[in-house]
Amino acid sequence: xxxxxxxxxxxxxxxxxxxxxxxxxxxxxxxxxxxxxxxxxxxxxxxxxxxxxxxxxxxxxxxxxxxxxxxxxxxxxxxxxxxxxxxxxxxxxxxxxxxxxxxxxxxxxxxxxxxxxxxxxxxxxxxxxxxxxxxxxxxxxxxxxxxxxxxxxxxxxxxxxxxxxxxxxxxxxxxxxxxxxxxxxxxxxxxxxxxxxxxxxxxxxxxxxxxxxxxxxxxxxxxxxxxxxxxxxxxxxxxxxxxxxxxxxxxxxxxxxxxxxxxxxx
Amino acid sequence: xxxxxxxxxxxxxxxxxxxxxxxxxxxxxxxxxxxxxxxxxxxxxxxxxxxxxxxxxxxxxxxxxxxxxxxxxxxxxxxx
Numbered sequence: 486x487x488x489x490x491x492x493x494x495x496x497x498x499x500x501x502x503x504x505x506x507x508x509x510x511x512x513x514x515x516x517x518x519x520x521x522x523x524x525x526x527x528x529x530x531x532x533x534x535x536x537x538x539x540x541x542x543x544x545x546x547x548x549x550x551x552x553x554x555x556x557x558x559x560x561x562x563x564x565x566x567x568x569x570x571x572x573x574x575x576x577x578x579x580x581x582x583x584x585x586x587x588x589x590x591x592x593x594x595x596x597x598x599x600x601x602x603x604x605x606x607x608x609x610x611x612x613x614x615x616x617x618x619x620x621x622x623x624x625x626x627x628x629x630x631x632x633x634x635x636x637x638x639x640x641x642x643x644x645x646x647x648x649x650x651x652x653x654x655x656x657x658x659x660x661x662x663x664x665x666x667x668x669x670x671x672x673x674x675x676x677x678x679x680x681x682x683x684x685x686x687x688x689x690x691x692x693x694x695x696x697x698x699x700x701x702x703x704x705x706x707x708x709x710x711x712x713x714x715x716x717x718x719x720x721x722x723x724x725x726x727x728x729x730x731x732x733x734x735x736x737x738x739x740x741x742x743x744x745x746x747x748x749x750x751x
Numbered sequence: 752x753x754x755x756x757x758x759x760x761x762x763x764x765x766x767x768x769x770x771x772x773x774x775x776x777x778x779x780x781x782x783x784x785x786x787x788x789x790x791x792x793x794x795x796x797x798x799x800x801x802x803x804x805x806x807x808x809x810x811x812x813x814x815x816x817x818x819x820x821x822x823x824x825x826x827x828x829x830x831x
Contacts, residue, residue, distance in 0.1 A: 498768065504768075508810055509809045660806040697771070
């Protein structure tokens with residue numbers, strides 16, 4: 486199956502800006518799914534609100550475009566009723582960790598088998614470039630014209646602390662690593678979080694004078710390093726990418742099924 | 752092992768938005784933007800079928816048709 490078979494071609498070209506990282510995430514995700522060889526009917530994609538959430542309209546799986554921050558809650562409902570389906574929940578940084586922050590940590594804690602993709606472009610692009618909880622200290626945005634005084638979450642540390650059983654991070658520049666980690670996250674039985682650092686040349690790039698989409702991709706290349714590399718010891722400011730956590734712990738739907746069986750017996 | 756041979760760059764001009772990512776990251780500088788800001792293969796004979804353009808295109812607008820389905824590993828370090 487070619488990746489074109491997984492998309493709704495009638496909606497292309499997509500609405501994302503030239504050079505937007507969301508298209509690159511879509512590209513990597515389709516390649517990952519193609520490689521695993523999943524059937525379209527086995528997959529449910531649930532998204533919330535924002536530029537990133539538009540991704541569910543472009544893929545030819547079962548899709549739901551739901552309310553802001555609550556994609557994981559809807560996905561939880563679907564998974565509970567149809568545990569055999571593969572749930573993929575792409576979210577933006579604001580959607581996942583500001584509006585949906587509480588859903589995010591509790592979904593991670595429950596370890597329900599689904600894949601949460603946090604597409605982190607560090608800004609609310611759709612609504613005009615407001616700062617998000619991942620913009621970080623000292624960044625510029627339309628709502629922080631004198632620079633942002635909020636500190637950012639670390640998605641990986643947050644997910645690990647919340648109990649996710651698979652945690653990875655990559656960037657849009659590392660296209661092959663992205664497809665690889667997404668594939669492993671989808672196969673993993675349990676709650677998987679993949680942070681994909683992405684570029685918003687229109688808002689975050691322009692406001693922070695980071696140049697074009699190409700310059701931002703070069704920035705990802707220069708400022709990230711594989712986990713445990715020597716470069717990280719020399720320069721602690723480098724952001725590590727790779728798979729941070731991959732552990733086997735009881736999955737929620739399996740455990741729930743056992744509870745039902747016990748209750749029926751009694 | 753045989754090197755894959757390029758058959759064709761299939762570029763969907765309606766989907767390409769001219770961001771230039773493929774042009775910049777192509778290790779052999781095969782692609783360029785035309786007057787209408789759409790990518791095209793200027794030097795297809797230099798293409799090594801690494802498919803980096805296809806993997807990175809945000810608009811899913813490029814497809815490399817080669818003699819072998821699988822991609823040769825991109826020579827650019829750090830992508831894996």
